Amino acid sequence: xxxxxxxxxxxxxxxxxxxxxxxxxxxxxxxxxxxxxxxxxxxxxxxxxxxxxxxxxxxxxxxxxxxxxxxxxxxxxxxxxxxxxxxxxxxxxxxxxxxxxxxxxxxxxxxxxxxxxxxxxxxxxxxxxxxxxxxxxxxxxxxxxxxxxxxxxxxxxxxxxxxxxxxxxxxxxxxxxxxxxxxxxxxxxxxxxxxxxxxxxxxxxxxxxxxxxxxxxxxxxxxxxxxxxxxxxxxxxxxxxxxxxxxxxxxxxxxxxxxxxxxxxxxxxxxxxxxxxxxxxxxxxxxxxxxxxxxxxxxxxxxxxxxxxxxxxx
Amino acid sequence: xxxxxxxxxxxxxxxxxxxxxxxxxxxxxxxxxxxxxxxxxxxxxxxxxxxxxxxxxxxxxxxxxxxxxxxxxxxxxxxxxxxxxxxxxxxxxxxxxxxxxxxxxxxx
Amino acid sequence: xxxxxxxxxxxxxxxxxxxxxxxxxxxxxxxxxxxxxxxxxxxxxxxxxxxxxxxxxxxxxxxxxxxxxxxxxxxxxxxxxxxxxxxxxxxxxxxxx
Amino acid sequence: xxxxxxxxxxxxxxxxxxxxxxxxxxxxxxxxxxxxxxxxxxxxxxxxxxxxxxxxxxxxxxxxxxxxxxxxxxxxxxxxxxxxxxxxxxxxxxxxxxxxxxxxxxxxxxxxxxxxx
Numbered sequence: 001x002x003x004x005x006x007x008x009x010x011x012x013x014x015x016x017x018x019x020x021x022x023x024x025x026x027x028x029x030x031x032x033x034x035x036x037x038x039x040x041x042x043x044x045x046x047x048x049x050x051x052x053x054x055x056x057x058x059x060x061x062x063x064x065x066x067x068x069x070x071x072x073x074x075x076x077x078x079x080x081x082x083x084x085x086x087x088x089x090x091x092x093x094x095x096x097x098x099x100x101x102x103x104x105x106x107x108x109x110x111x112x113x114x115x116x117x118x119x120x121x122x123x124x125x126x127x128x129x130x131x132x133x134x135x136x137x138x139x140x141x142x143x144x145x146x147x148x149x150x151x152x153x154x155x156x157x158x159x160x161x162x163x164x165x166x167x168x169x170x171x172x173x174x175x176x177x178x179x180x181x182x183x184x185x186x187x188x189x190x191x192x193x194x195x196x197x198x199x200x201x202x203x204x205x206x207x208x209x210x211x212x213x214x215x216x217x218x219x220x221x222x223x224x225x226x227x228x229x230x231x232x233x234x235x236x237x238x239x240x241x242x243x244x245x246x247x248x249x250x251x252x253x254x255x256x257x258x259x260x261x262x263x264x265x266x267x268x269x270x271x272x273x274x275x276x277x278x279x280x281x282x283x284x285x286x287x288x289x290x291x292x293x294x295x296x297x298x299x300x301x302x303x304x305x306x307x308x309x310x311x312x313x314x
Numbered sequence: 315x316x317x318x319x320x321x322x323x324x325x326x327x328x329x330x331x332x333x334x335x336x337x338x339x340x341x342x343x344x345x346x347x348x349x350x351x352x353x354x355x356x357x358x359x360x361x362x363x364x365x366x367x368x369x370x371x372x373x374x375x376x377x378x379x380x381x382x383x384x385x386x387x388x389x390x391x392x393x394x395x396x397x398x399x400x401x402x403x404x405x406x407x408x409x410x411x412x413x414x415x416x417x418x419x420x421x422x
Numbered sequence: 423x424x425x426x427x428x429x430x431x432x433x434x435x436x437x438x439x440x441x442x443x444x445x446x447x448x449x450x451x452x453x454x455x456x457x458x459x460x461x462x463x464x465x466x467x468x469x470x471x472x473x474x475x476x477x478x479x480x481x482x483x484x485x486x487x488x489x490x491x492x493x494x495x496x497x498x499x500x501x502x503x504x505x506x507x508x509x510x511x512x513x514x515x516x517x518x519x
Numbered sequence: 520x521x522x523x524x525x526x527x528x529x530x531x532x533x534x535x536x537x538x539x540x541x542x543x544x545x546x547x548x549x550x551x552x553x554x555x556x557x558x559x560x561x562x563x564x565x566x567x568x569x570x571x572x573x574x575x576x577x578x579x580x581x582x583x584x585x586x587x588x589x590x591x592x593x594x595x596x597x598x599x600x601x602x603x604x605x606x607x608x609x610x611x612x613x614x615x616x617x618x619x620x621x622x623x624x625x626x627x628x629x630x631x632x633x634x635x636x
Contacts, residue, residue, distance in 0.1 A: 003448075005448055006451055009496070011555065012492060013458050014559070016458055018559050018562070019462070019481075021563065024469060025566045026577070028578070031481050039492055045607055046548065057545075058626075058627075067543035075531050079528060082531070091571045091572060099590065100590050114580065115578045116589040117592050120590060128597070132598075135604065139607060139608050173395060180490070187484075194480075198477050199477075199578070208484065208487070214495075215491050299610075331430035332430075338438065341441045341454065347447060347453070350453060365427060366467070369468070372471065378476045381479040381480070385479065389486055393456075473576075475576055
């Protein structure tokens, strides 16, 4: 298929499909994340990218036969490798015998929250998650370094009259979006703080929050959104989320525990775990949401900048 | 009473499934974009409503019913809006509906 | 009955994918994605009931919301005239001149 | 005997589709799409490992004995969000390459590089 827009549509369907697969495989938290990421943000980002890079692909002049042979050989070897793997769904597979029984059996006493995924994510493997948050933060910085444009502030003045004048153009969409945005934001907060008991948590909430902001910026124009959402503040919040996560670890150390050992946060270990998990989930949510906002605003800002340049040249 | 609820829920689910399938056939078989959109739009709201109603009748738990109600209200808001935006975008982008003219009468 | 409905929705999803791949125009594809999204919402709520854990309806809510956002984003980024020019103040200045 | 292994074969097929797109297509955006298909196949691999027959989602509730393995879920959950962040960086690079070279086709970029040298 040469039309990249069609490719991206189909990859959006693929994201939806894989998320329903995750639900069928009991991985509800993963499905939640894939739902908000695979179907929403990744489609949106790729669309924003192809508006800047062009929609069509050149007819391929590579030698597809060679590529096909390489792919077939690799695939054959991988399938040969699967013959030694444990059968699908067998409870005796090595994955299920190492640490997982401890998580399933003991996490209720040790952490005290029903969602095992959250307790493993935030407490048992807290250090790992800290690394992931740092990776996301770094990706945000990288996009900022690659795409940020300096814009002159004086353009902001004329937005209000413009907004009034284009109310009639897509009125229905705007009204529905206006009703939905507060609901989405509220739902993101629910996901954020309900992550202990059901599927959800900081990663998912951050992505949903950013999607709501993106919807706002699509409906009311980038310049309005840029005025409503202070970009410097968003960058500060991204850093603040990482700092919050790290400082929980440091406080735990000061209280005599190990780094990110939440039991030391309070006299009662379970209460300490609760406190620690809520705070670091908040940190994760803040970082993810603001990094996603930074990424999207920079893509859009770059495009507006290119369009303005084109207009000036024309 | 329980029996009645069960039968009602089964009936709703059945109607919903039937509508879904008819919409699916519609999106495959109809000749142009606007007719396909009609098939999807009609079934999207009604079939969703039917299936969600059927599910609501199955579960006495209040929280679940509230969530289902949320989904129902959201889809009732979202689907028609998306269809409207899609149709508007298509017509502004000069995608003409296939009309009942002489030269394509045979194909329809 | 739940399983019958799940199967029906599965069949419809296959139909929507077929339309998405055949697509002739871009809008057919968007329509297929939209339909696929709502059917996924239904499929997930049904799966929750089939597996006996209906707490998972949160995922269905997220789907409904995200699907709307992605359809709007696609329309805005496609060549549609109403979305083509995002409202920037410079446009207005140019119009006045 | 081998019928219990079909989940791995699906993963391998998806992975190879992604791999083929990455090496056979010259367009950078398409390469990124291929990469994300590859990525999703790895996610599916992990998640299918964690499934236990008769198990249910790892959220503790009354009266359920068998849960699926939560550990792969945690790994993949973070991997998805990190994946989208890296895809964003890749797209940003593609945009900058388009600005610098005027094209995102691999061959044209290489041609321009050779002329410059």
